[in-house]
Structures are given as C-alpha cells and as structure tokens.
Amino acid sequence: MNEKLPKVLKAAGLDILSCMQCGTCTGSCPSGRQTALNTRRILRDARKNRVAILSDDALWLCTTCYTCQERCPRNIPITEALLELRRLAIKEGFMLPEHRKISEMVVEFGHAVPLDKETKQKREELGLDPIPETVQKYPEALQELRNLLKACKFDEIVAQK
Numbered sequence: 001m002n003e004k005l006p007k008v009l010k011a012a013g014l015d016i017l018s019c020m021q022c023g024t025c026t027g028s029c030p031s032g033r034q035t036a037l038n039t040r041r042i043l044r045d046a047r048k049n050r051v052a053i054l055s056d057d058a059l060w061l062c063t064t065c066y067t068c069q070e071r072c073p074r075n076i077p078i079t080e081a082l083l084e085l086r087r088l089a090i091k092e093g094f095m096l097p098e099h100r101k102i103s104e105m106v107v108e109f110g111h112a113v114p115l116d117k118e119t120k121q122k123r124e125e126l127g128l129d130p131i132p133e134t135v136q137k138y139p140e141a142l143q144e145l146r147n148l149l150k151a152c153k154f155d156e157i158v159a160q161k
Contacts, residue, residue: 005046005053008088014081016043018074025068025078037061039068039078046085054089060096093160103158107149110135110142 009016025039026032032039036058045053053059059082068078089095095103102112111134120130135142149155 005049005051005085005088009046009081009084012080012084014077014084016047016076016078016081019043019047019076020074022073024071024073028067028071029062030065030067031061031063035061039082042085043076043078043081046081053085054092055094057096059085059089060099090157095157095160100158103154107146107155107158110145 006017019040021040021044023040025043026041029037029039031037038058039062042053042056042059045056062079062082064079064083066079069076069080072078105112105114108114115131115136123132124130129137131137135145146155
C-alpha cells in the first residue's frame with residue numbers, strides 16, 4: 001500500500017494525530033474487556049503507518065458502540081477511524097472469514113440472517129406476518145439491493161478470497 005495511513009485517515013476527516021495516547025478509548029471499550037481489541041494500539045499503529053494493522057484480526061472486533069468516541073477527551077472520531085481502517089483493509093484484500101460469510105448472505109438474501117422455516121413459523125404463532133417488511137418479502141427490492149451492491153462493487157469485494 002503506497003498510501004500513508006495517517007494521510008488517508010486525515011483525508012477522510014479523521015484526524016487521529018491529535019491522539020495523546022491516554023488510553024480512555026481502550027479502558028472504555030466493552031468489547032476490549034472480552035477480546036483482544038485495543039483501540040489505543042490500533043490508532044498508534046495507524047499514526048505510525050504500520051500497515052500491518054490492516055491485516056490484524058483485532059481491527060474487526062469493534063462493535064461500533066461509539067463508547068470510545070464519546071469518552072475521548074480530544075473528541076477524536078475513533079470509531080469512524082476504525083471503520084475507515086476496515087475499509088482500507090478490505091480494499092487491500094483483508095476480511096475475516098466470518099465477515100465475508102455475512103457479506104455473502106447480504107448479497108444473496110438481502111440480510112445477514114435470512115429467515116428460515118422455523119423463524120417464519122414462530123412469527124406466525126405470534127400473530128405476525130411470516131415474512132417481515134424487508135427485501136425478503138419483495139423480490140424486486142432484493143434485486144434493487146443487489147444492483148446497488150454491484151454498482152458499488154461490494155459483490156466483487158466479497159468474492160475476493
């Protein structure tokens with residue numbers, strides 16, 4: 001990758017260079033308490049242009065709860081920076097298998113979790129329409145979604161292995 005990570009992030013309106021490495025983000029992170037996610041380390045590595053961060057599995061552990069961003073004393077858009085780093089990672093061909101599988105399901109069914117027979121039956125038992133008002137109910141909407149995903153080349157990104 002010939003682009004410098006700090007420059008790419010700054011161009012996206014994400015100035016992480018003002019980060020003072022206080023650790024509030026990491027200390028506040030609910031996901032970090034349960035996983036290897038260390039937002040401070042990720043931001044530090046991005047600041048130092050360590051492009052290996054793009055292939056780090058921890059980059060994908062953020063649940064986008066925005067707690068780190070809300071508590072940052074410098075108001076750094078941390079979650080947005082992590083999402084931008086993920087975008088760059090995908091552009092470089094890095095994506096966790098689990099995320100790829102979910103993305104494949106979105107392309108195929110319009111949802112990360114398509115409805116199965118059991119779920120439809122439970123919905124009916126609850127007095128609900130077996131298929132909610134989503135693209136699964138409207139095939140033309142699913143086709144429109146697929147067209148959008150194709151237009152932005154999401155389908156190609158997902159197909160990369």
